[in-house]
Every structure is written in structure tokens, then in C-alpha cells.
């Protein structure tokens with residue numbers, strides 16, 4: 001069932017078009033993340049769904065019921081939309097105890113004292129902080145305050161929970177801990193969650209779906225695995241490739257002769273399926289992740305020479321920085337790879353994991369399928385690769 005439906009949402013703030021026609025359907029039980037660089041409109045869309053920001057155009061339906069319509073200037077107030085909100089600043093009331101903070105949303109609903117006590121207790125237990133009920137926010141750590149903020153949002157049992165960068169004030173260890181808590185919460189409560197972050201890894205590890213924003217538009221909505229494997233545009237590939245998820249890029253050109261097509265890059269030529277003669281001379285950009293480059297110590301069919309420039313060990317794996325002619329690349333190797341700079345190796349791109357983009361428009365050319373050649377594959381199966 002559909003939880004939220006957004007149709008052509010437009011928002012202008014101080015003469016600036018901040019949201020530029022957002023269409024999105026969020027299913028019940030989704031954990032959808034709005035991901036994108038700073039200033040791309042994620043928070044503004046969350047605030048518009050919550051009713052804290054008016055839409056200039058477009059409509060919002062929550063649970064089938066229209067809650068906003070820009071054309072008709074209709075705007076249901078936030079408290080009537082049945083949503084739970086958690087923001088980056090926890091916004092706990094400092095003069096109230098944890099119990100009172102969490103109970104507040106129930107008191108305005110005129111529940112009996114016994115019911116309030118039971119519900120608050122359950123929410124605190126759910127966030128694993130029942131022992132903090134009598135404390136004041138000033139007596140809590142950042143992580144504990146964040147748990148209280150989430151307890152306060154779930155105590156009213158909203159069907160939809162909106163979370164805006166809720167972990168950004170926490171240190172790295174607490175962030176990972178709270179990620180696990182959010183995942184558990186989602187699995188146990190079956191709540192629909194909308195989550196805002198600019199942290200790619202957070203988005204990929206938490207969500208059932210990710211919507212990627214650029215300049216007030218959603219450019220791709222996909223399952224995390226699909227987004228990681230096949231970013232829809234070069235811009236998305238670059239963004240997903242940031243923050244440690246390094247992405248290799250190679251310029252290439254398509255050659256189509258005598259009914260056969262191939263993709264020529266500075267390091268290797270790859271047979272291609274899925275394109276006709278009109279693609280001849282088309283300039284493209286190829287991306288491939290470091291874990292999809294295999295390294296060998298000896299030359300073999302389809303391999304190209306590379307030189308080690310530096311290694312970056314990180315415990316379970318090593319990032320090997322390479323040079324292949326004019327191109328800089330990186331390969332990820334499981335375990336240790338103790339190479340001196342200057343070591344000569346041979347590399348192969350796992351063709352099935354490459355993505356090919358139109359250099360001019362940045363769009364992924366999904367019909368173009370790079371082919372492996374059989375002699376290469378049997379060669380790889382018969383020898384010890386370093387990267388797997």
C-alpha cells in the first residue's frame with residue numbers, strides 16, 4: 001500500500017527554486033533515504049511533507065488523504081498529518097525530565113495517566129533507556145539525547161517517521177551503534193521511515209530505497225544495491241563514489257566496424273553488444289569500482305600493464321593505487337598486498353561490473369553491454385588472482 005505520494009512538488013524560497021517538480025511514491029514499510037550534497041533540497045522536501053513548509057505547487061497525499069495542494073493553496077497543519085519527527089538538533093525541553101519529554105505528545109491527546117505511563121515506558125524500553133526516565137536532558141550524553149528524541153517520536157505510534165540527519169551530531173562509534181538501532185526499530189515496528197542524510201554509506205546500509213537529489217530534483221530512486229551497482233548518471237556515480245567508496249573513471253570512444261563494436265579506452269579495448277553503427281565515434285566515460293579490478297603478477301590474455309604507485313592498507317583489505325599509462329586507477333585487494341611503489345603488475349576490468357555513460361549528457365548507456373572474451377575468462381579461472 002502507498003504511504004505517501006508526492007506529485008510535482010515545487011517550492012521557492014526567497015526567489016530561489018529549491019524544489020523543482022518532485023514526484024515520488026513511498027510504499028508502506030519503506031525505509032527511504034533522501035541522499036544528496038548540501039543544499040540540494042532534502043530538508044526542504046522533508047519539511048514540506050511534515051507541513052512545516054508550504055508547497056507552491058503540487059500535491060501530497062499521506063495514507064491516501066490529501067494533506068497539501070499548492071494549486072488550491074490547501075495546507076493541512078503538521079500536527080494533523082500523523083507523522084513522527086526527529087531533527088538534527090534533538091530539541092528536547094531542558095526543564096522537563098526524559099519521562100515528561102516523551103510523555104508530552106500523549107498528554108496533549110488527553111490519554112489517561114496509566115496509559116501514558118505504559119506507553120512512555122514501552123518507548124523508553126524500545127530505545128533501551130528505561131533507566132533514564134527521571135533525568136534531565138542536560139544530564140545526558142549526545143547519544144542518549146538522540147535516543148530520547150526518537151522515543152518521543154515513536155511514542156505516539158506514528159505510521160510514518162521523518163528523520164533529518166538524526167545522527168550527524170554523534171561521534172563515529174555512536175553513529176554506527178545508532179544505525180543498528182534504527183534498523184532494528186524499522187524491522188520491529190514496520191514503520192515507514194523517511195531519512196535525510198548526505199552520508200552515502202549511511203544511506204546504502206540503512207535504506208530499502210534511496211532517492212538521490214541534485215539541484216532540487218530527484219535524479220534516481222533505487223534499491224541501495226542497484227544504486228551502488230548502476231548509478232543512473234555520471235553525477236550520481238561521482239557522488240556515490242565519494243567518501244571512501246572510490247570510483248575509477250576512464251575516457252573511451254566507441255568504434256563500430258564491419259558489424260562489430262568495441263569500446264576503446266587508453267588501457268584496453270572491450271567488445272561491446274547493444275549498439276549499432278550510429279554509435280561509431282561516440283565519446284563515453286567508463287566507471288568501475290576498485291573491487292572490480294583484478295590484479296595479476298604475470299601477463300595473460302586481455303590484461304594490461306599497471307604500476308603500483310602507493311598502497312593504503314585498512315586491516316581487512318588494501319587499496320592499491322595504480323598508474324596505467326596516463327590513467328590513474330585504484331584496485332581493492334582483500335587482505336595484505338605488500339607492494340613497493342614501482343612494482344609492475346597486470347590488471348583486468350571485470351567487464352560485467354562496468355558502467356558506460358554518455359560523455360556529453362552524463363546518462364548511463366544501459367543498453368551497451370561489455371563482453372568478456374572466453375580465452376580471458378578461462379585464463380583468469382586458471383590462475384591465482386590477487387584481488388579475490
Ligand SMILES: Nc1ncnc2c1ncn2[C@@H]1O[C@H](COP(=O)(O)OP(=O)(O)OP(=O)(O)O)[C@@H](O)[C@H]1O
Nearest residue numbers: 013014018036037038039040041042043044045198
Ligand atoms: N528559509 C530559507 N530561505 C531561503 N533559502 C533557503 C531557506 N531554507 C533553505 N534554503 C535554501 O534552499 C536550498 C535547499 O536547502 P535544504 O536545507 O533543503 O538542503 P539540504 O539538501 O537539506 O542541505 P543540507 O544537507 O546542507 O541540510 C539551499 O540552497 C538553501 O540555502
